[in-house]
Amino acid sequence: MKALIIDDERLARKELISLLAVHEHITIVGEAANADEAEALIAEKQPDLVFLDINMPGRSGFELLEALDQSPQVIFVTAYDEHALKAFSVNALDYLLKPIDPQRLAGAVAKLQEFHAQDGPQRELLRETDQIFLKDGEKCWFVTLKDVRSFESEGNYVRVRFNDQKPLVLRSLNKLEEKLDPLVFFRANRKHIINLRWVESIEPWFSGGLMVKLKHHGKDGQPETIEVSRRQAARFKELLSL
Amino acid sequence: MRLSFLHTPFLNGPRPIYWLMQVFTWSMYVGMFYVWNSLNGRQQSGIELLLLMEVITGMAASHLLRYIILKKGLLNTDIGDLLPRLALYASLVAIFATLLEMALHDLLLTGFKPLSSEPFLTHVNRTINWGLLLIIWAISYLAYCYFIQNRREEIRSLRMETANRENQLNTLRAQMNPHFMFNALNGIRALIDEDPDQAKRAITQLSAILRNAMSTVKRRTVPLGEEIDIVKAYLALEAMRYEERLNTRISVEPSLERSPVPPMLLQTLVENAVRHGIAHLPQGGVLEIDAAHSLNGMVITVRNSGSFKPGRGKGSGIGLRNTRRRLELIYGPQAHLDIREQDGMVVTEVTIPFNIDKASIDPHEPNI
Numbered sequence: 001m002k003a004l005i006i007d008d009e010r011l012a013r014k015e016l017i018s019l020l021a022v023h024e025h026i027t028i029v030g031e032a033a034n035a036d037e038a039e040a041l042i043a044e045k046q047p048d049l050v051f052l053d054i055n056m057p058g059r060s061g062f063e064l065l066e067a068l069d070q071s072p073q074v075i076f077v078t079a080y081d082e083h084a085l086k087a088f089s090v091n092a093l094d095y096l097l098k099p100i101d102p103q104r105l106a107g108a109v110a111k112l113q114e115f116h117a118q119d120g121p122q123r124e125l126l127r128e129t130d131q132i133f134l135k136d137g138e139k140c141w142f143v144t145l146k147d148v149r150s151f152e153s154e155g156n157y158v159r160v161r162f163n164d165q166k167p168l169v170l171r172s173l174n175k176l177e178e179k180l181d182p183l184v185f186f187r188a189n190r191k192h193i194i195n196l197r198w199v200e201s202i203e204p205w206f207s208g209g210l211m212v213k214l215k216h217h218g219k220d221g222q223p224e225t226i227e228v229s230r231r232q233a234a235r236f237k238e239l240l241s242l
Numbered sequence: 243m244r245l246s247f248l249h250t251p252f253l254n255g256p257r258p259i260y261w262l263m264q265v266f267t268w269s270m271y272v273g274m275f276y277v278w279n280s281l282n283g284r285q286q287s288g289i290e291l292l293l294l295m296e297v298i299t300g301m302a303a304s305h306l307l308r309y310i311i312l313k314k315g316l317l318n319t320d321i322g323d324l325l326p327r328l329a330l331y332a333s334l335v336a337i338f339a340t341l342l343e344m345a346l347h348d349l350l351l352t353g354f355k356p357l358s359s360e361p362f363l364t365h366v367n368r369t370i371n372w373g374l375l376l377i378i379w380a381i382s383y384l385a386y387c388y389f390i391q392n393r394r395e396e397i398r399s400l401r402m403e404t405a406n407r408e409n410q411l412n413t414l415r416a417q418m419n420p421h422f423m424f425n426a427l428n429g430i431r432a433l434i435d436e437d438p439d440q441a442k443r444a445i446t447q448l449s450a451i452l453r454n455a456m457s458t459v460k461r462r463t464v465p466l467g468e469e470i471d472i473v474k475a476y477l478a479l480e481a482m483r484y485e486e487r488l489n490t491r492i493s494v495e496p497s498l499e500r501s502p503v504p505p506m507l508l509q510t511l512v513e514n515a516v517r518h519g520i521a522h523l524p525q526g527g528v529l530e531i532d533a534a535h536s537l538n539g540m541v542i543t544v545r546n547s548g549s550f551k552p553g554r555g556k557g558s559g560i561g562l563r564n565t566r567r568r569l570e571l572i573y574g575p576q577a578h579l580d581i582r583e584q585d586g587m588v589v590t591e592v593t594i595p596f597n598i599d600k601a602s603i604d605p606h607e608p609n610i
Binding site: 008009010011012014015018033034036055057058079080081097098099100 | 428521
């Protein structure tokens with residue numbers, strides 16, 4: 001498993017490397033002292049796992065993750081940060097406190113599932129099993145794409161719907177569309193991208209459009225619905241008839 | 243001893259327990275009288291009504307006495323002053339009780355011989371009797387009040403003690419700066435392999451900082467030299483973490499070494515400079531500390547690389563506001579703190595007079 005260590009303090013990186021020495025299945029492929037270095041290294045080395053310090057000069061660890069299209073597995077490392085700890089506890093994300101307890105490190109490493117062999121060194125598209133990192137205010141999530149039902153554009157933001165959550169994140173719907181697997185994620189109209197696996201039924205709608213019902217019921221008990229514009233309806237039928 | 247009975251709820255109106263006790267004690271007293279009479283074979287028809295009337299008279303008189311006790315503030319009087327006044331009030335109320343008893347008796351109990359026809363000496367006798375009863379009643383009542391008040395005082399002082407402790411703990415926690423502490427410990431852990439000697443030094447420096455944080459909670463001022471030593475230990479530990487990113491320079495006029503300054507004042511400013519300045523610069527920066535004489539005091543200046551934008555980010559400005567408040571509490575208007583950006587550096591300047599303003603309030607000794 002390829003791991004990357006991101007921390008602005010040399011001593012902290014060194015300490016983590018020496019603690020990881022006993023974990024033979026983890027190979028450290030690089031070290032970064034800030035978010036910019038880290039972003040370049042992640043693109044280059046494609047690590048499976050990153051150890052990420054939250055407090056860094058320049059962009060924080062969270063900001064780095066938000067900038068990534070696809071997130072590797074992440075173990076957060078922090079000395080003491082009340083905001084971060086709150087964010088972690090909301091979604092039970094894995095984190096380690098400095099100075100790192102070797103046992104807790106072993107526990108966190110053991111929890112990681114091994115990544116399946118990759119199909120090629122550089123993947124163009126995000127797959128259903130890929131994780132993305134989302135942060136809205138103080139809350140943050142790692143979401144597997146197959147759990148996401150839809151993306152909805154709201155100004156410069158995108159609302160992501162999964163489980164019973166719908167955080168608003170700073171992304172562009174067009175950029176997202178380019179990254180997502182077109183066999184799974186479909187641009188239903190100007191404002192929506194839907195996950196085809198979540199489609200329950202399709203009905204004809206006004207002026208040649210379609211109305212799609214999703215396998216998810218809102219608080220009012222009604223299924224979520226999204227309209228497919230006339231322009232996209234033909235492509236949609238084509239896609240489903242495959 | 244004076245006890246303060248202000249703001250005690252039972253002044254605003256007696257509680258149900260008071261009325262319960264009133265009915266109980268007076269019935270008991272009158273009941274005993276009744277039993278005594280029947281044991282001596284002196285049975286009269288309609289005596290029950292007479293006894294009820296006695297109960298009512300007793301309750302009315304004692305309630306009036308209570309009203310006077312509270313109105314005249316007898317609860318807050320010294321014991322030497324209290325007894326004669328209590329005797330006076332009890333006598334007056336005893337006369338009232340005698341008259342009330344007579345009025346009720348003659349108006350309601352027409353079957354009995356009117357009390358008003360009794361000789362004068364009988365009335366005096368009855369008054370003395372009422373007086374003694376009322377004094378006993380009043381003493382019991384006061385004892386009860388003192389008991390309640392004592393318990394309240396105890397609870398209050400316990401609460402205050404807890405609040406004080408919590409306050410101290412909060413101060414301590416703030417001074418410990420957990421983010422710094424844990425990062426320093428993490429660095430030391432790595433140093434143990436890399437450079438054991440430096441690791442040892444770092445532990446000594448960390449102890450100095452911890453010890454200082456614990457002891458300064460109680461101290462009002464410390465010599466500047468002492469404060470500078472702590473700042474040096476702190477900066478040495480930060481330098482261990484930031485390495486070449488943190489460059490420091492300290493210059494203090496030697497004659498100022500013994501001048502008193504508020505503890506942790508400079509330390510707080512330096513921590514701010516590191517946390518909000520150097521820590522945000524990927525390439526690091528410079529931190530300079532100067533202490534120099536001013537007109538009738540000293541000016542301490544902290545300069546750090548970075549930029550100052552007021553009101554930016556979470557929690558910014560709280561540290562500065564607290565420091566300003568501390569300065570004002572200790573020195574009054576003579577001390578001030580300025581922060582500004584100048585030539586790519588953030589400059590924090592504190593002016594402190596040598597003499598502590600006599601009129602100012604000591605924050606560590608609340609005025610109770």
